[in-house]
Amino acid sequence: MRSTQTLGGRLTTTVGKELIVGVTGILLVVFILGHLAGNLLLIVGPEAFNHYAEQLHNLGEIIWLARAGLIVAFVAHISMAISLARASAAARGTQRYEVEKSVGRKTAATRLMIISGVTILAFVLFHVYDFTLTGDRTGERSFVDAMGEESMGLYGVVFNSFANPLRSLFYIIAVCGVGLHLSHAIASVLSTLGILTEKSTDKAELAAKVIGVIVAVGFSSIPLYVLLRAHVIGV
Amino acid sequence: MAGNTINVTLKVWRQADKNARGAFASYSVKNISTDASFLEMLDVVNTGLEKEDKDPIVFDHDCREGICGMCGAVVNGVAHGPQSATTLCQLHMRKFKDGETIVLEPWRSAAFPVIKDLAVDRTAFDRIIEAGGFISVKTGQAPDAHAVAVPKIKADAAMDAASCIGCGACVAACPNASASLFTAAKVTQFAKLPQGDPERRSRVVAMVEQMDHEGFGSCSKHYECEAACPKEIKVENITNMNREYMRALVTRD
Structure with a gap:
């Protein structure tokens, strides 16, 4: 009996793995957009942002369910993508072309998917460690000197973190990587999942680029805002 | 002159x-x-x-x-x-x-070993076709031409897909050396027609499995294949192949 007689087996072919990468990718994009909307509350002010953080924590088991779902999606997305990339690298063979000229739609974004992806993985691990695991919302990092004696909660932690230009620069580069990844991914997934037609491909590619830019600019605006408040216009 | x-x-x-x-x-x-x-x-x-x-x-x-x-x-x-x-x-x-x-x-791909100079061994394509198997037709007298209705749009899509000549340029041009465009064209030409319908699910799975087995890469949508194709086979066929594959995930022939 061939392995592809079963559903599990059918999910292990290249197309099966692509489908897994696509579906999990959509979940991750939904999360990213929600995460962005929530984080932008930081620009609204400390109350709005801390209230949002509080609300999320009050969800209790639901937040853990969502986290578990995200972790599963993230691990599946990365492991399948790496497996596909390895197979594709092997398929290209050992002898490279002397001259290679793109006549199709190959761009930096399409070529760098695995590189931007692995960069995002490294960033996410650091980011979760930085804010979720060590971002004590009432600890030392939550006090902003210029804002008085009171703890500023998670807002204060984020503010103090991004007041450091080096950390801000690192985050900005990382979220631009996310934007680059999405600028191809969102059009790609629509093809993978059998949705695109010849006519809608151009529109999807444009939409993907727009969302990529929104994500990169949106997330970058937070460290930029903090830098501006901390070093230029004052808190 | x-x-x-x-x-x-x-x-x-x-x-x-x-x-x-x-x-x-x-x-x-x-x-x-x-x-x-x-x-x-x-x-x-x-x-x-x-x-x-x-x-x-x-x-x-x-x-x-x-x-x-x-x-x-x-x-x-x-x-x-x-x-x-x-x-x-x-x-x-x-x-x-x-x-x-x-x-x-020559076409450079692990699945297309060089025979000599510019000639490469493309029998991997033959084996993908072979994996696609047969179509179920009644033998005997040919049915009347109008007995099996085929919508014009589907007939055109099948004919466009069938214009693939199997040259291998798609694999050569693909950064992943993927045979997705070739396989998708062959899947689509049958899946769009009533004659290919009875085995459409097992066919797409078997052809994709063979494509992997031959050592071709996967599609990451650079669309270099479409631009290189001398017969202008559209990448929409790959989208269609994935649709057929999803059909095979949830139902059987």
């Missing part, structure tokens, strides 16, 4: 056999008519090589009319050369400039 002639330098990949280490060799080609096809130019070069008792450049070719799918090489980094929607045999020397250096390489 005497046509124009040009001089070009050919930098050709020479490889004795599958396991040999290949290398580029340069040939100076003088006074080639701009009306000559690319393969005719290679014929002239080979005649010269044979006169000098040297090994001629091996390349695949058959119909030289752009319909058989036998010819093909990567010319200056582009599969089948600089003219879009054209096989190598239908490319003419007028597309090149006098004094130009033309780099000529």
Whole structure:
């Protein structure tokens, strides 16, 4: 009996793995957009942002369910993508072309998917460690000197973190990587999942680029805002 | 009227056999008519090589009319050369400039081992087709032509997909050496028609499985294949193949 007689087996072919990468990718994009909307509350002010953080924590088991779902999606997305990339690298063979000229739609974004992806993985691990695991919302990092004696909660932690230009620069580069990844991914997934037609491909590619830019600019605006408040216009 | 002639330098990949280490060799080609096809130019070069008792450049070719799918090489980094929607045999020397250096390489892919020089072994494609299996038809007297209705849109889509000549340019052009465009075209030409419907699910799974088994890569949507395809097979076929594959995930034939 061939392995592809079963559903599990059918999910292990290249197309099966692509489908897994696509579906999990959509979940991750939904999360990213929600995460962005929530984080932008930081620009609204400390109350709005801390209230949002509080609300999320009050969800209790639901937040853990969502986290578990995200972790599963993230691990599946990365492991399948790496497996596909390895197979594709092997398929290209050992002898490279002397001259290679793109006549199709190959761009930096399409070529760098695995590189931007692995960069995002490294960033996410650091980011979760930085804010979720060590971002004590009432600890030392939550006090902003210029804002008085009171703890500023998670807002204060984020503010103090991004007041450091080096950390801000690192985050900005990382979220631009996310934007680059999405600028191809969102059009790609629509093809993978059998949705695109010849006519809608151009529109999807444009939409993907727009969302990529929104994500990169949106997330970058937070460290930029903090830098501006901390070093230029004052808190 | 005497046509124009040009001089070009050919930098050709020479490889004795599958396991040999290949290398580029340069040939100076003088006074080639701009009306000559690319393969005719290679014929002239080979005649010269044979006169000098040297090994001629091996390349695949058959119909030289752009319909058989036998010819093909990567010319200056582009599969089948600089003219879009054209096989190598239908490319003419007028597309090149006098004094130009033309780099000529075989399709490079682990699944297409070099037989010699520019000729590669494309039997992997045959095995993907074979994996697709049969279609169920009643034998005996042919049914009336109007007995099986096929909507025009589907007939056109199937015909477009069926125009794939299996040359392998899609694999050669793909950064992942994926055979997705070829396999998708072959899946689509049957899936769109009532004759191919009974086995559509097992067919797509078997062909994709064989595609993987042959060592082709996966599709990451660079769409280089579509641009390189001499028959202008659309990447929409790949989207359709994935749709067929999803159908096979949830239902069986």
